[in-house]
Amino acid sequence: MVTKVIAHRGSKGTAPENTLISFREALEVGSDGIELDVHLSKDNFPVVIHDETIDRTTNGSGLVCDFTVEELQQFDAGGWFHNRFKGEKIPTLEEVLVFLTESNFSGVLNIELKTDKNEYKGIEMMVLELVASLKPQYPIIYSSFNYATLERLLEINPEAEYALLFNEKNRNFMTLNESIPVKGWHTGLKTLTSVLKMKNNIPLRVWTVNTTILLSYCFRKKVDSVITDFPKKALHVRRLVQG
Numbered sequence: 001m002v003t004k005v006i007a008h009r010g011s012k013g014t015a016p017e018n019t020l021i022s023f024r025e026a027l028e029v030g031s032d033g034i035e036l037d038v039h040l041s042k043d044n045f046p047v048v049i050h051d052e053t054i055d056r057t058t059n060g061s062g063l064v065c066d067f068t069v070e071e072l073q074q075f076d077a078g079g080w081f082h083n084r085f086k087g088e089k090i091p092t093l094e095e096v097l098v099f100l101t102e103s104n105f106s107g108v109l110n111i112e113l114k115t116d117k118n119e120y121k122g123i124e125m126m127v128l129e130l131v132a133s134l135k136p137q138y139p140i141i142y143s144s145f146n147y148a149t150l151e152r153l154l155e156i157n158p159e160a161e162y163a164l165l166f167n168e169k170n171r172n173f174m175t176l177n178e179s180i181p182v183k184g185w186h187t188g189l190k191t192l193t194s195v196l197k198m199k200n201n202i203p204l205r206v207w208t209v210n211t212t213i214l215l216s217y218c219f220r221k222k223v224d225s226v227i228t229d230f231p232k233k234a235l236h237v238r239r240l241v242q243g
């Protein structure tokens with residue numbers, strides 16, 4: 001079994017996270033998958049950005065939920081990373097799904113619903129309906145740190161694939177796993193060793209694995225996937241460790 005390399009927010013280490021150029025770069029280096037984060041705009045469109053505010057990753061300021069999509073897309077989401085990325089926009093989830101389809105993407109897409117601080121009422125239905133309407137050919141895994149979100153997703157579509165997202169601040173994942181039937185565990189690095197000791201058959205995807213030492217460790221342990229900011233480097237290390 002070969003460990004999959006999933007590009008975290010696209011190729012976050014080499015391009016502005018959660019933008020189309022970051023996803024394109026992830027595809028170009030041959031990533032097996034892409035992870036992205038979703039919030040809701042003021043006019044209830046799922047948009048792809050990591051934080052609750054636009055301050056860190058655009059030239060604007062304020063809460064994502066206080067702007068319509070049209071307003072959000074006026075901001076520059078690339079220049080903060082490097083001048084050559086000026087002009088990148090905050091993409092809608094629809095734009096990313098269509099982009100991946102048009103790129104003949106056949107890897108796995110991990111959609112993380114960022115409902116940890118703002119519940120974004122209705123986001124689960126909106127995301128599932130959008131995906132259903134676009135019928136992507138690639139597999140999708142939904143994850144969230146907010147287990148109420150996972151429960152709502154499961155209620156709406158029990159057939160889709162869900163993963164429990166956790167880190168050291170969220171150690172109750174083991175008991176929760178019994179009540180939420182998930183097909184994957186997305187563990188932070190700090191909980192990795194305790195999870196590896198559990199030896200269950202749930203596919204393990206580890207975030208955020210960036211250094212050669214940690215990548216090698218995960219490849220030797222043959223975890224299902226590493227979620228990394230540096231997919232090109234991770235693929236190189238994988239070749240050295242797993243052949």
Ligand code: G3P
Nearest residue numbers: 035037112165186207227
């Ligand atoms: O989904 C894995 C990872 O992205 C979770 O943390 O904060 O980078 O979204 P974060």
Ligand code: MG
Nearest residue numbers: 035036037112
């Ligand atoms: Mg994420």
